Amino acid sequence: MTGTVDLVGAAVRTESVGKSYGTEATRIDALAELTVEFGRGRFTAIMGPSGSGKSTLLHCLAGLDRPSTGRVLLGDVDVTALDDTTLTRLRRDKVGFVFQAFNLVPTLTALENITLPLDLAGRKPDQAWLDTVVSTLALGDRLTHRPSELSGGQQQRVACARALVSRPEVVFADEPTGNLDSRSSADILGFLHQSVREFGQTVVMVTHDPTAAAYADRVLFLADGRLRAELLDPTADAVLDQMKQLD
Numbered sequence: 001m002t003g004t005v006d007l008v009g010a011a012v013r014t015e016s017v018g019k020s021y022g023t024e025a026t027r028i029d030a031l032a033e034l035t036v037e038f039g040r041g042r043f044t045a046i047m048g049p050s051g052s053g054k055s056t057l058l059h060c061l062a063g064l065d066r067p068s069t070g071r072v073l074l075g076d077v078d079v080t081a082l083d084d085t086t087l088t089r090l091r092r093d094k095v096g097f098v099f100q101a102f103n104l105v106p107t108l109t110a111l112e113n114i115t116l117p118l119d120l121a122g123r124k125p126d127q128a129w130l131d132t133v134v135s136t137l138a139l140g141d142r143l144t145h146r147p148s149e150l151s152g153g154q155q156q157r158v159a160c161a162r163a164l165v166s167r168p169e170v171v172f173a174d175e176p177t178g179n180l181d182s183r184s185s186a187d188i189l190g191f192l193h194q195s196v197r198e199f200g201q202t203v204v205m206v207t208h209d210p211t212a213a214a215y216a217d218r219v220l221f222l223a224d225g226r227l228r229a230e231l232l233d234p235t236a237d238a239v240l241d242q243m244k245q246l247d
């Protein structure tokens with residue numbers, strides 16, 4: 001299957017993407033001929049059993065890894081055709097990341113972490129937008145703190161602000177609530193959902209958690225590097241049922 005074609009247009013899409021690891025004798029096909037679209041202004045979750053290729057797909061979509069075959073298009077740009085320097089610049093300018101491990105710079109304050117991608121690009125933040133993101137994430141009184149002085153939930157909110165501040169084409173989130181308690185998880189997922197609804201952001205999120213996936217508009221299910229099923233407007237129960245079928 002190739003998944004629903006989104007009429008509002010794809011923010012990012014793959015064409016017959018394959019990714020193999022190892023040598024001829026030990027070859028593992030992490031992704032096989034995967035063609036899928038991620039609609040602009042939509043929140044898509046990627047699920048599947050361990051080893052099904054979720055992280056590999058996310059990394060190929062985000063230009064963090066190169067497919068062995070096929071193409072990845074971010075908007076109209078064929079990411080797979082770019083040299084490393086251009087790809088690094090494209091990632092910096094067009095893509096936001098939220099990882100399970102927060103990945104904040106320990107020596108920088110929360111505010112410096114949030115504006116880091118813009119600083120690296122030599123761009124000034126749009127102050128009104130920065131204020132909106134900071135207040136939506138309730139970080140106003142934490143901006144001068146360093147990551148070690150923040151809770152896990154607060155650190156992940158800083159990481160979300162950093163991902164959003166440049167108004168990227170796509171935010172990629174890899175298990176963003178994997179290290180958080182249920183309250184902080186709900187905050188982060190609620191924010192990602194709100195960023196899609198209110199700000200028109202595009203979000204692609206890998207998760208193991210049916211409750212997290214239920215915040216998305218659409219859930220894709222991978223197994224053995226292939227797209228096996230898809231749910232629109234999912235509930236946690238429907239996601240759980242689908243996961244059981246895949247297992």
Ligand SMILES: Nc1ncnc2c1ncn2[C@@H]1O[C@H](COP(=O)(O)OP(=O)(O)OP(=O)(O)O)[C@@H](O)[C@H]1O
Pocket residue numbers: 021022028029030048049050051052053054055056057
């Ligand atoms: N660098 C690598 N070298 C060799 N094999 C790899 C590498 N990265 C991933 N794989 C293999 O590719 C397959 C897909 O891995 P991937 O990490 O994408 O799965 P996943 O669905 O994200 O798994 P999990 O839910 O456990 O994180 C697995 O069989 C994995 O062992």
